[in-house]
Amino acid sequence: MTSKLRINTDKINIILATDCGSTTSKARFFKKIGDEYRFVVSGEAPTTVESPFEDVTLGVRNAVREVEELTGHKLLGSQGIITPSKGNEGADLYVTTSSAGGGLQMMVAGVVKTMTAESAERAALGAGAIVMDVIAVDDGRRPYEKIERIRYLRPDMILMAGGTDGGTITHVAETAELIEAAKPRPRLGADFELPIVFAGNKKARTNIKEILDETFALKIVENLRPVLEMENTEPARNVIHELFMEHVMSHAPGYDRLMKWTPIPIMPTPAGEGKMFQVIAEKYKINVVGVGLGGATTNVYSIYENEFVRTVSANLGMSYSICNVLKEAGTQKITRWIPFDITEDDLRNRLYNKMIRPTTVPQSIGDLVIEHAVAREALRLGFAHHKLLARPLRGVQRRRTIADIFDQRSFEETYIDMLKINLVAGTGGLLSHAPRRAQSALMLIDGFQPEGVTRLAQDSVFMMPHLGVLSTVHPEAAMEIFEKDCLIRIGVCIAPKGTASKVGEAMEIVVHKSDNSVIEERAEFGTMKRVQLEEGEKAKVEITPFRGGDVGKGEGKTRTVEIEGGTVGIILDARGRPVILPDDKNERRKKLVGWFQALDAYPEKLYELCGGSLA
Template identity: 30%
Template sequence: MVEVDVLVAEIGSTTTLVNAFCGIGTPCPRFMGQGVAPTTVLQGDVTVGLEKAIKDLEKKLGSPLKWQRMMASSSAAGGLKMTVHGLVHDMTAKAAREAALGAGAVLHMTTAGVLGDAELERIKKIRPNIILLAGGVDYGEKKTVIENAKKIAGLNLNTPIIYAGNVAARDEVASIFEGKNKVFFVENVYPRIDELNVEPARKVIQQVFEEHIVVAPGMEKIRTMVDGPIVPTPGAVMMAAVLLKEDIGDLMVIDVGGATTDVHSVTEGSEEINRILLSPEPVAKRTVEGDLGVYLNRYNVIEIVGFEEAKRIYGENLKEALKNQPPVPENPDEIKLAEFLAEIATVTAVNRHAGEIKHLYGPTGRYTVAQGKDLTQVKWIIGTGGAFTRLPGGKNILEKIKAKAGTKKLLPGEDAKVLIDWDYIMASVGVLSKECPSDAKELLKKSLRLK
């Protein structure tokens, strides 16, 4: 019997991982191994796949396991489905969107202004896990957010509401949802002009997710096995990134998956760029590119560069290779294609995530502004997920996102160092950090070969 302190499950849409850790609470926490199995959420019981992943881990370790705690992250059952609704697209709606994405949500809808009938119908069809309602700086305009509260309450969805808008409208919003929806009140995501305040909302989003994920289809029995926190997987990666930044400085994390590519950055940016930013950006930012994936979206990735150009770079057999590409590449030809797709997805996703310098013209002539996230102070570029931890060319791909001479994009410089999450545990240590932050930090440093 192998004694394990903590098992952390990562329940994905197709695959469930289980990571085992021992030595928690000692100076030398240790990653013991990882078990893998298909996720069984579609069969109506996610614990079947979870048990199979544990069996796989026991087989690899050569002995049955005995553990004290089990924690989890999940992107199964559709992940954390959210809709967000603000007042102005570039202000409160943007701030609400940043809060939701940073918490690990899958955003199905973002609106600005008073909700119309068509938008209300979309919300009903989406049936989000959480609705984030914002609007107005504190003690500013409140008519729109109150009107939206009335319209959402009229949908009778019984969906949890997080209110992160004008503090002066709180009492009226509370009375609107009384007896209809459970409401969680947090600080305004945009309390004053040009000030983002997304962290309070992010924390509550994850708390609400943990309370309500257990009623998602196929997830009902999750609490029969998991007795610790359950966090949205992308949110767990962000938690790990924020924790690590405290020790090693500004960083970004890229995760290329079969369907999407996630980019997380944790950096304040440079003072020079901050002075000319058109609108504020969060310190911790996540973007998710739903069209960039190396398996389900491989044809979309090819379209980024164009099929003929891709064939010129890759080779004449591109069409056949795409047709036969499996979810998990194994032979040299499959690995070659996966790396080709991962490079396009990575470079495209990071360029979408990064801000840029723009030259505008006014009455006094040309002036320079910056728009979007400044990555120029990033010193560490981290790859996690299957594409970077399993493909031999992962580090070379990440080197290609660095700024080139003459670019207007606000990308990391040539001195940024590339690291790989070799143990593929970043999401798991993010979950672990809720209760054991120092252990989580040590385990992640070991996986990145910083120890």
């Protein structure tokens, strides 16, 4: 999505960007220093969209005030942000994203659950929405159950697909009639008409108008599944963004004022985040898996062979939703990542207390490790959810080749092959605030389990959504800041897929550095190692996996790749895939401590805490 607004980029020296998150409003201050745009400072304050404040601009003002205090640059005027800049005052451009008050909540509908309804779901998710429910003719519910469900939900918007062009009209009309009968009311603003986007069979448009136009704010766009072999979600996504501004944001508390502060449309936070992951994939021409691990939700993005898919696990998060991770994963899945004694009751009560006091931060090393354990499970579950939607289009007739016959994956499974993922990147408070980068690296590796050779990166201080919305009007500035101040290159993970065929097998690497020095390293199956390779430093690496392991060239075959270093460097992950933790408690803890120490991930104090339990 690119803004229609034209701005004179020559006159932009000071940029202020904010994100109104579900918990915190985050201001980022950018400045042109010499010839390049750089990030200067950030300010944060609690979001104020809900009772008792009910005005999002208060939180934004507080966050911006912190920026003012830290920079001495005045930004706030009585009417909002002072524009343009002059000396130590004002900004030339102000942009913002928002997920406050629950973000964009949508219901989607289609005819066949695994075809048009699934395409509609992908389109809504791609637009940054949380999908509350997917209604389809064959979803197994009776008509009255669907009507009850639609009535009960209070979405911000409905996306309705169904029928390929020239296909069924009857079933599309049937679904439209159920929606009309349910007369769902919008979540915000009792008096306005609920927006419905129809992106289905073009032959059904007249019928849809007749059924829905009177009760809803109906918008008709190109069919998102014009033929079974093709998915065209872009027009639907764009109109969702327009309606988000016109209908949803304008009814959220204080947004009428916030919209006047910025000439650029407010973007849903995940849309901004997703935009930047797409930018990375396009710029480097690589396959990317990205994650935004937030307080309330976990957003996973994949750009795989140019296919962009975003999913949101609406109730997997690290503060409000932390207990949902506990609920979904189970206590044992979380404690398996904790290398010291903790009772299940203690763990659960701690997490429940975090849920009811979500803004607290870990002060003790034990508490930090517990949160990191939960994060691993949130990432794992979020990615599992993502893979359910990142799969080939259903309903398409396929001619299977000999190669397909040997490919174990069915068309039901995801098309994401982890061996072909070039980059795994993360953003969100927990990852950005992890005291050591090796901690984020481990969380990303354990959560996503990359295979072969995979670069790891993270957002420095959570500014990807800010840069995503900025890129719609000033892509050069967004890219410059992104490269220099946002993207932290953590390093490269080298992880053979599969397991060793016998005990004592090891992975070996030979690193040829650009200064002609050579490092040889060996990691036994089940262990991890860290090899220093500074950020920006390039090297050629010959990797020989353990027997039974594959790093992209086939089992046991050597692969040579060019890599670039990072803050952590090269991570040799010889644990095999999938990573299997020992069942025995003491064995498992020893393994964990070994991996943590190999990567120098945590301070010594943690190992003192583990000491007793490892004896």
